[in-house]
Amino acid sequence: MDNMNKDINSMPKKSLFSMQIDLKKFEKATDEEKKQQDVMSESVSFFKDGMRKLSRNPLAMGSLVVLILIIAAIFIVPHVVPYSYSQIITVNGKRDKSAANMAPFEYSDLEQEYMAEGGKVFPHIMGTDEMGRDYFVRVVYGTRVSLSVGFFAAMIVLIIGVLYGSISGYFGGKVDLVMMRIVDIIYSLPDMLMVVLLSVVLREILNVDSIPMLQKIGTNMISLFIVFGLLYWTGMARLVRGQILTIKQNEYVLAAKVSGAKSGRIIRKHILPNCVSVIIISAALQIPSAIFTESFLSFIGMGVQAPMPSLGSLANAARAGISVYPYKLVFPAVMICLITLAFNLLGDGLRDAFDPKLRR
Amino acid sequence: MSKEIITNNAPLLEVKDLKQYFPIKTGLFQKTPLKAVDGVSFSINPGETLGLVGESGCGKTTVGRSILRLYNPTGGEVFFKGEKVDAKSIGHMRKEMQMVFQDPYSSLNPRMTVEDIIGEPLDVHKLYQNKKERREKILDLMELVGLNAEHATRYAHEFSGGQRQRIGIARALATNPKFIVCDEAVSALDVSIQAQVVNMFEELQEKLGVAYLFIAHDLLVVHHISDRIAVMYLGRVVEIADADELNNNPVHPYTQSLLSAVPYPDPIKAKQRQRIVLEGDVPSPLHMPEGCAFRTRCRYATERCAKECPSLTDRGNGHQVACWNK
Numbered sequence: 001m002d003n004m005n006k007d008i009n010s011m012p013k014k015s016l017f018s019m020q021i022d023l024k025k026f027e028k029a030t031d032e033e034k035k036q037q038d039v040m041s042e043s044v045s046f047f048k049d050g051m052r053k054l055s056r057n058p059l060a061m062g063s064l065v066v067l068i069l070i071i072a073a074i075f076i077v078p079h080v081v082p083y084s085y086s087q088i089i090t091v092n093g094k095r096d097k098s099a100a101n102m103a104p105f106e107y108s109d110l111e112q113e114y115m116a117e118g119g120k121v122f123p124h125i126m127g128t129d130e131m132g133r134d135y136f137v138r139v140v141y142g143t144r145v146s147l148s149v150g151f152f153a154a155m156i157v158l159i160i161g162v163l164y165g166s167i168s169g170y171f172g173g174k175v176d177l178v179m180m181r182i183v184d185i186i187y188s189l190p191d192m193l194m195v196v197l198l199s200v201v202l203r204e205i206l207n208v209d210s211i212p213m214l215q216k217i218g219t220n221m222i223s224l225f226i227v228f229g230l231l232y233w234t235g236m237a238r239l240v241r242g243q244i245l246t247i248k249q250n251e252y253v254l255a256a257k258v259s260g261a262k263s264g265r266i267i268r269k270h271i272l273p274n275c276v277s278v279i280i281i282s283a284a285l286q287i288p289s290a291i292f293t294e295s296f297l298s299f300i301g302m303g304v305q306a307p308m309p310s311l312g313s314l315a316n317a318a319r320a321g322i323s324v325y326p327y328k329l330v331f332p333a334v335m336i337c338l339i340t341l342a343f344n345l346l347g348d349g350l351r352d353a354f355d356p357k358l359r360r
Numbered sequence: 361m362s363k364e365i366i367t368n369n370a371p372l373l374e375v376k377d378l379k380q381y382f383p384i385k386t387g388l389f390q391k392t393p394l395k396a397v398d399g400v401s402f403s404i405n406p407g408e409t410l411g412l413v414g415e416s417g418c419g420k421t422t423v424g425r426s427i428l429r430l431y432n433p434t435g436g437e438v439f440f441k442g443e444k445v446d447a448k449s450i451g452h453m454r455k456e457m458q459m460v461f462q463d464p465y466s467s468l469n470p471r472m473t474v475e476d477i478i479g480e481p482l483d484v485h486k487l488y489q490n491k492k493e494r495r496e497k498i499l500d501l502m503e504l505v506g507l508n509a510e511h512a513t514r515y516a517h518e519f520s521g522g523q524r525q526r527i528g529i530a531r532a533l534a535t536n537p538k539f540i541v542c543d544e545a546v547s548a549l550d551v552s553i554q555a556q557v558v559n560m561f562e563e564l565q566e567k568l569g570v571a572y573l574f575i576a577h578d579l580l581v582v583h584h585i586s587d588r589i590a591v592m593y594l595g596r597v598v599e600i601a602d603a604d605e606l607n608n609n610p611v612h613p614y615t616q617s618l619l620s621a622v623p624y625p626d627p628i629k630a631k632q633r634q635r636i637v638l639e640g641d642v643p644s645p646l647h648m649p650e651g652c653a654f655r656t657r658c659r660y661a662t663e664r665c666a667k668e669c670p671s672l673t674d675r676g677n678g679h680q681v682a683c684w685n686k
C-alpha cells in the first residue's frame with residue numbers, strides 16, 4: 001500500500017495538455033464502498049420510480065399546483081365570501097339598482113352609504129353581473145360545476161371503457177370482432193350533433209322534478225352525463241383493448257396459465273396492473289375534453305340550468321356586453337384555459353413518467 | 361402395489377400424432393392452415409430428458425405449448441401418466457406439468473415481486489396453510505435455484521438475465537412437478553451462464569426426479585443434457601435416438617447436416633469431418649412441399665419422396681428415422 005502511494009507521488013505531474021489521468025485525484029475505495037458494489041441498486045417499485053420522474057417535470061408539477069389551488073379555491077371560497085351565486089346584492093334588505101354591471105372592486109351607491117355609516121362590505125373582487133350578483137362567486141361556482149362535470153364524465157368513460165375494452169381484448173376472436181364493430185359504429189357518429197339531439201330528446205323523456213337532488217343539477221346536465229356514457233367511452237375502450245391484446249402476448253400471461261390461474265386472476269393480477277398507468281393517463285386527459293364539451297354546450301345554451309352558473313354559460317352571458325365589459329368574458333375564459341391546459345400538461349407528464357413503453 | 365409397477369414401466373408422457381394448425385388469413389375471406397406441428401409422436405419416461413432440436417420456426421415451441429394445452433391441438437392425443445390430457449383433465453394436471461419460457465424478459469411480470477412470481481402457483485393451487493408457510497416455501501425454492509433469499513421483495517426488472525431465468529425455474533418447480541417443458545431455457549443467456557443453468561437443470565433432475573422436454577437449437581447443449589434427442593423439421597419429427605447414438609450415427613440427411621455444422625472443440629476432428637451445407641431455403645410452412653418436407657433440400661431425394669411422406673421406422677435400439685432412402 002505504501003508502495004502504491006510512493007508510485008503515485010513519484011509520477012510526473014500532469015502537464016496541462018496531456019491526456020494522462022491525474023492519479024492524485026483518485027481516492028482509494030473503503031471496504032464499505034467495495035461492499036456496496038456487490039449489493040444491487042436500491043429497490044424501486046414502478047410507482048415510486050414514476051413519482052420520482054413526475055416530480056422532476058416542472059411543467060407537470062406546476063400544473064399540479066395550479067389544479068390543487070383551483071380545487072382548494074372552489075371548496076374554500078364559498079365559505080369565505082358572504083355572497084351566494086344566485087343572490088342579488090342587497091343592503092339591509094334593500095335592492096340596489098346601481099349594483100349591476102359593476103367593475104372589479106367597485107361598490108354600489110347603497111353600499112357606499114352603508115360603509116360611510118361604518119358598516120363593512122365584502123369587496124366584489126370581479127365586480128358584478130348584469131343582475132347585480134357577485135361575479136367572483138359565480139366564476140368560482142362555475143368552475144366547480146365544470147370541474148365536477150369533467151370528473152364525473154371521466155369516471156363514466158373510465159368504467160364503461162375499461163369494462164368493455166378488457167372483455168373485448170381478453171376474449172378476442174369473434175367476441176372482439178363484434179364488440180369492436182359496435183365501437184366503430186358509435187365512433188363514426190358525429191358527436192356534437194348527437195349531444196345536441198340527445199339532450200333535446202332526453203329533456204322530454206327525463207322527469208327530474210320528482211327527485212329533488214337531480215332537480216338542482218338540471219335535465220341538461222343529466223343528459224350530458226348520459227351522452228358521455230353513451231358516446232365518449234369508445235376511445236377508452238379501444239385503448240384498453242389494444243393494451244390488453246399486446247400484454248396478452250407476453251409470456252408471463254402464458255406462465256400464469258401454465259400455473260393454473262383462471263381468467264379472473266390473470267386479468268386482475270397480470271393484465272390490469274400492466275395497463276393501469278395508460279388508463280389513468282387517458283382518464284386524466286378525458287377530463288379537460290369533457291370540460292370543453294360542457295362549456296361549449298353551456299355556451300350555446302344547452303348546458304347547466306340557470307341560475308346555476310358554469311364557465312361556458314358565464315362566457316355566453318358576457319358576450320352580450322362584450323364591448324363595454326370585456327373583463328367579464330376574460331375571467332371564465334381564462335379559467336377554462338387554465339384548467340384544460342393544466343390537465344393536459346399533467347396528463348402528458350404522467351405519460352412520460354408512467355407509460356411502460358417510454359421507459360428505458 | 362401392482363399399480364405402482366405399471367406406472368414405473370409406462371412412459372410419463374405420451375404424444376400421439378399431435379397436430380397444431382393455425383388458421384392464417386391469406387385473402388379477404390380465405391384462410392389457409394399453417395401446419396406448425398403436423399403429426400408428432402414421442403414419449404418421455406419418468407426422470408428422463410428428451411431433447412428437441414430443429415431450426416428456427418420448425419414448431420418446437422408449438423409442440424411444448426400444445427402439450428401443455430396453451431393451444432387447443434388440431435388433432436392427436438397426449439397422455440400424461442396414462443390419462444388423456446384434455447380441456448377438463450388439464451385442470452388437475454397443471455400442478456404436475458410446468459414450463460420454463462424462452463424469453464427471461466417477457467416471462468416475468470414487471471409489476472410483481474419475485475416472491476409473488478414464485479408464489480403464484482402456490483396461491484393458485486392453495487399449497488400452504490398460512491403466510492409463514494408460503495414465505496418459507498418461496499425462500500426454499502429461491503435457495504434451490506441459487507437465488508439470494510434477501511432479494512425476495514425485489515421486482516423482476518432489477519435482475520440480470522441469468523437470475524431471471526432462475527426465477528422462472530423456481531416458479532416452474534414450485535408445485536413439485538413431474539414434467540417440465542424447457543423452451544430454449546438457456547438460449548437467451550451467455551455461454552458461461554448457460555453452463556451454470558444447464559448444470560442446475562441436471563442437479564434438479566437428480567434431486568427431484570423430474571422429466572424434461574428440453575427444447576433448443578444448440579446441439580451441443582442438447583447432447584450434454586439429454587438422454588434421447590428428437591430432431592424436427594417443418595412440423596415433423598424426422599429422427600429420434602439415444603443422444604450418443606444420434607451423435608455418432610446420424611441417419612437422416614437433415615440430422616447429418618445439423619451435426620456437421622456443430623463447432624467441434626477438437627481441432628483435429630474438426631478438420632476431418634466434412635461440412636454438409638444445405639442448399640436452398642426452408643420452405644414456407646404455408647406452402648409445404650408434397651410428400652417429404654425435406655426433399656427440396658435433400659441430396660438423396662427421389663421420385664418417391666415427392667409422392668409419399670415417410671413415417672418414423674425403427675432401425676434397431678429405438679433409433680427411429682423418417683426417410684425412404686437412408
Ligand SMILES: Nc1ncnc2c1ncn2[C@@H]1O[C@H](COP(=O)(O)OP(=O)(O)OP(=O)(O)O)[C@@H](O)[C@H]1O
Nearest residue numbers: 382394396415416417418419420421422423577645
Ligand atoms: N399463435 C400462432 N399463430 C400463428 N402462427 C403461429 C403461432 N405460433 C407459431 N406460429 C407459426 O408456427 C411456426 C412454428 O413456430 P414455433 O414458435 O413453434 O417455432 P420454434 O421452432 O419454436 O422457433 P424458434 O426456434 O424461433 O423459437 C412458425 O412458422 C410460426 O410462425
Ligand SMILES: [Mg+2]
Nearest residue numbers: 420421462544
Ligand atoms: Mg420457440
